[in-house]
Amino acid sequence: MRLRQPSLPVSLRVPLLAAAAVFLFVTATTQIALRLAGHRMDLEAERLGRVYLDGLSAAVLPAIRDGGRTALDQVLDRATGFYEGIRERRLVVGTPEGRQVSAAGVGPEPDWLAPFLRGNAGPAWEVSPERDAVWVQRPLKNGAEVIAILAAKLDVSAITRRRQQLRAAMLAFGLAVGVMGGALAALAARHAMRPVLGVTSALDRAGSGHIAPIPEAALPPPGTEAARLAAAFNAMVAHVAERERLTQRLAERERGAVLGRLVGTVAHEVRNPLAGMLTAVESAHAAGDNPVERAEALEMIERGLRQIERVVSSTLAQHRDSGPPRPLKAADLEDLRVLVAPEAARRAVGLDWRATLPSPFPVDAPPLRQAALNLLLNAVAATPAGGRVELEAGVEQDGGLLLAVEDEGPGLPAAARQRLGVGTASQDEARLHEARLGLGLEVVVTIAHRLHARIAVEPGRKGLGNRVALRVPPADPAAIPA
Template structure:
């Protein structure tokens, strides 16, 4: 049920608050209801006492003491009344026999004697100090007293009610005392206590059910209003942490969580933009570094390429100095010098073209021309390393939109890698195929090959197995980036000590089609 800590924490706080709140209300409620029930019980007992008093009075006036005894016996027999006594001023029990008043009067002397002898207890003799004290109080004040008696086998409410010497009573009893005696009535508290207990249990159960229901509703609301957005935020943060900067928080509320989500989104957006900028700059830097490394590899070859025509031209100039008058020879030498200069110009142009930074730009080109131009840059190196070239070029009939400089950079890096992989010479095969929707290029060598372990790393930036100064580890990573930008694919197949083949496919971009697209835009 509880998925995360926040859930438990919030719910715990709410539940504690609910328990304290409802608990206090429940305790107050139970207390009040219990007091009310006790009060009701007291009123009931007082009513009973008053009606007994009235009945006694009436029966006395009618001279029916027997009826009084019957009444008292009947009430004593009722379940709720545990004790019912009428105590006279002298502390003795009244109405303990079944005689009528006449008989009482007749036998009064005899009765007194018997009673005197058997006199069991006098409520005023101090055996029960509390009772004596209460009785004295009542005789003095004329007010009733009620108290609880509670021990192991008794749980009683006892009321001591003074029996007032009314005018009607004074006829027989005289007017010496205001109070004739005391009615002591004790009722069992069992029923009341039972009712209080069951009421308390009922209130507690209702409170608990309410707390649980409120808790469940709150849990539901907390999930909807707080946890769902927080979960969304946490999920997005995790995605961002794993490098997905395109992740966004779903914000559809205006509260603090909504604000948090929005500022988080804008933070990732800024981060994404900065990251893109950084990646672009990084890529540019890598391309530049890789180019410089390639140029380093080509330097000696280029020097040699320029040196050859220079040496030829130098010889021509020398010859012209000695045979300057021969017009025919001069024409011939000038022609040779012109050819030499053109050769140097082409090489320098190519070199500058390669060294320069280029934006991604498509222009009509034939793939085979790019391959041949690139080969020219490494001719000397191949010769030096005893590498023989095998060409199978089939893309020289149709121009497509190709990014010349970037394509050249890719081919050159793969070719340099191939030459470096054949230190004892070998064969470099280059094949180009014009497929239905793609141009395919494969560059193979018969070199040292790549181990399985390294095969997965060769496109990583700065991965190199070459010595410092020989390899920068950037060539393939930059080439991969370029081919990806051209929407193409680059694959590699290699076997140790047999050789390696790089296969590149790029989508064909028709010259006319592109023009049409541009026009339509």
């Protein structure tokens, strides 16, 4: 895994880059100046050597024309040390064929002879590898004829030392100027960035939750880019403050709307078991002294009261069920039929019950009962008189519970499909159907999410209405005691 290297902040990176740029510029300029100065010194040394040969040639030519070896040796001996400021190591005179005729000065160096003794008979300027001596050479002519070759080995060690001293001094000066210039450039960049850094600090505070405009005393000078940036930041802060005020107002309105919806939900969920309980009371009155029917009616009333208690407790706990969970039993499905039957009879809608649950299913039963009851009541409301509503419940091969409700109505509108999470609808359609759909579908979606159930909407098998299916996975048996 490649780790990301931490980067320096802009407030440090820009001054450092400015300092580095100035330092590199000064250093490069110093190097160029040193090279130019060295080249200039080489040219001056070469010119001095050729001037030296000019003077020496005037003294050597008469002796060469006379042909006297002794006179030539004397001229060379007198010339050694004669010129002030020039120190000769060796003077050599030879023939154009490369043969030495006369010499004076320090003994010969076999590793570095005069150029004409190494085959170069023309003008020459050669620097030793140690750069402490040079050979300067010139052919001597009598008219147009070359009669001899004069070569002088000059000591330039003093010039080399002065050159090295100058190079060291210029390098030290260049480094000092580079460091000072870099520091000044860093300070200038930091000063130029100070207004931008002020805006950056304000943005950092805004990021940590302290959103406040930049005070007047800290604003950059007017007319600069930083001033425009600060003005844009202050305008953004003003917009954010206005938006927070609007958000607070909307939140207050939303709280009122949620409270109204909560009241409607409680009333909706309490009314359904109340209808079943009233039916059970009527059945108890009609049963007379029949103990079996009275026991069934009392059991129905008890389950209805527990359902109402659970709805109230769940609402007080912000829709979080705080009661102990219990598995879904076949009796719960029968209760649904009893609860829906009065509304179906009032609308002349038939009920088909295909519920097979041989053993309790490990799922929190009361919320699932609420979801199924809402689907059944919506199906009864959507089915015209003479139609039928069917409930199918059972355990599938994968171990999950299938609970499907099918109606023979006109079909779910787009807004209802959107609430169930199986379609889309425009805002106008959602507002148009919101009042007609009621709160039942919202309760179904909330409970399905809590039980990790999947919702599917399919066409009715008879070509009419819809079939809304809930597929509920089994819960942990340890969390749903029998």
